[in-house]
Amino acid sequence: MPQVTVVGHDGGGFGAAAGAALARATLVAGGERHLSGLDVSAECLVMGPVAPVVARVAAHDGDAVVLASGDPGFFGIVAALRRAGIEPVVIPAVSSVAAAFARAGLPWDDALVVSAHGRDRVDAPARRHDPFSWTLEVPMATSSVHANGSSGPHGGGLRRAVNVCRAYPKVAVLTAPGSGPAELGAALAGWERTLVVAERLGTPQERLVTVEAAQAHTAGWADPNVVLVLDPTRPDVRPGPGWIAGAGPGPAGWALPEAAYAHRDSMITKAEVRAYVLARLGPRIGDLVWDVGAGSGSVAVECARFGAAVLAVERDPAALPLITANTAGLGVRLVAGDAPGCLAGLPEPDAVFVGGGGPPVLAACAARRPSRLVTAVAGVERVGPALAVLSAAGYRAEGVQLQAARLSVLPDGAHRLAATNPVFVVSGELP
Known part of the structure; x- marks a missing residue:
């Protein structure tokens, strides 16, 4: 029976x-550099788009x-x-x-590995996954990333990869032309990150360069490469022996008690x-969540614990130290300003929670087209305008009134x- 063997080179x-x-094969497929100098009698097939070769x-x-x-x-x-x-074998x-x-001398059982290839849809054809591999079917001209981290119509892979780099302290990014170190550096503006760029590994032209994200944006890079994105403010070594690779098992619980947060006069969700x-909101790895009118930052903390990248936006100077204390070690970026x-x-956000600011802020957030948009209000008169804003922006809108009665000991x-x-x-x- 014919056998297909896949050989990593x-x-x-x-x-x-x-x-x-x-020696047994009558057909050998691979990239040009893999086939170059190969002494075989078999038919050789140069890899281009993967589907026809498969x-x-x-x-x-x-x-x-x-x-x-x-x-x-x-x-x-x-x-x-x-x-x-x-x-295959x-x-x-x-x-x-x-x-x-x-090459960088770093452990990587605590690292996340992401692909920066364009994949807005689950069934989108993949591009080159391993930096040394061949180019697959999606032309990178259809993918772009802007300096503020947003992406073009087919930039889903890079966008989600960037969000993981914003949220986690150690990430390896499998790159592609148009989604490489320069684009990562541009998208990480506002986050303190160090990039270790490994170019042309395993070849005489191999090079390892350590650079800050802002400098990576302006430099030139050789393909193929893989990029390690590191947060210098968070330790790169686990406190003890690990038992699971990557992001870890996630939070043991959520909806933490108010006592878990520093806050003023019970001003906390x-x-x-x-x-x-x-x-x-449905926060998850690869998402960017805005917490607008963050207050104590409790929603920002909860979203970050689920693995999302988070921006906490707050205008009150007195609240900023509370947010900083509550989000310490979680990689949340604080934006001080008036929405x-x-x-x-x-x-661009994937989900937004609006904790204050009313219809103008809600409308501004809706204009950025996050998939999910949530606001909490205390007055019943504010429900109608909020529903109207969401409906007018094309969202499927709904509302619920929540009231809890907690047991209190006499x-x-x-x-x-x-x-x-x-x-x-x-x-x-x-929709």
């Missing part, structure tokens, strides 16, 4: 198993070898072959991410309201119900 020679597979390999009546770079099972060709019904090399962290607000004016230069040990003030939560979702 790191620029050196081939091992015994890879050599035997190449189809050709699937239809081939004989043994085939697909040459890839690094570990082809890590954001590589193995997934595309398996989707086509092929069960895989002979991996060291992945570009592992090589980049090794109550836990029961926060629980519902979180359900409507809606201060929102103009901020990167002097004799019995309990009574202590009512919290009712709050109206108005939310909208784009």
Whole structure:
């Protein structure tokens, strides 16, 4: 029965198993640099768009070898072959991410790995995943990122990769032409990040450059490369032995009690309201959430604990130290200013919570088209205008009144119900 073997190639020679597979193969596919100088009698197929090559390999009546770079099972060709019904034998090399962290002398079990390729839709065709691999089907001319971190119509991959870099202290980014170190540096304006750019790993032109995000934006970079994005304000070493790679298991709970936060005169979104607000915002890894009128920053904290990148916007100078204290170590960026004016230069949000400012602020946030938009108001008269703003902006709008009665202990040990003030939560979702 014909066998397809995928061989990861790191620029050196081939091992015994890879050599035997190449000797048996009647079809060998790979990038130009993989096939260059290869001494085989088989038909050689230069990789361009992946789909036709995968189809050709699937239809081939004989043994085939697909040459890839690094570990082809890590954001590589193995997934595309398996989707086509092929069960390949895989002979991996060291992945570009592992090589980049090794060159930098850093552990990476606590790092997130993201792809900066354009993928707004789940079924969007992938581009080159491993920096040493071939270019796949989506032309990068359709993807752009602006200096404020927003992205063009097909820039979803870069946008979400940037949001992960905003939220986490250690991230490896698999890049592509048009979504590389310069674009990452531009999008990270306002966040203190150091970039370690590993160019052309495994070749004589290999280079490792450490640069601040702002400098990366103005420099020239050689493809292929992989970028390590590091937050110098947060330690890069876990306090003890880890048990799970990447982001960790997530928060043990949410809707933290008010006592968990520094706040003034109970001016804080109550836990029961926060629980519902979180359900409507749906913060997740790869999202950017705005908390506008952040107050104590409690909603910002909850969203950051779920893995989202967060901007906390607040105009009251007295509240700023409270937000700073409450968000310490979470990577939340504080924006001191008066909304809606201060929102103009901020990167595009995926979800927004408006804690104050009324219809003008809500309308300004809706104009930025976040997928989910939530506001909490105390007065019933404010519900109608909020619903009207969301509906006029094309959101599916709804509202709910929340009121909790908490158990309170009496002097004799019995309990009574202590009512919290009712709050109206108005939310909208784009169709």
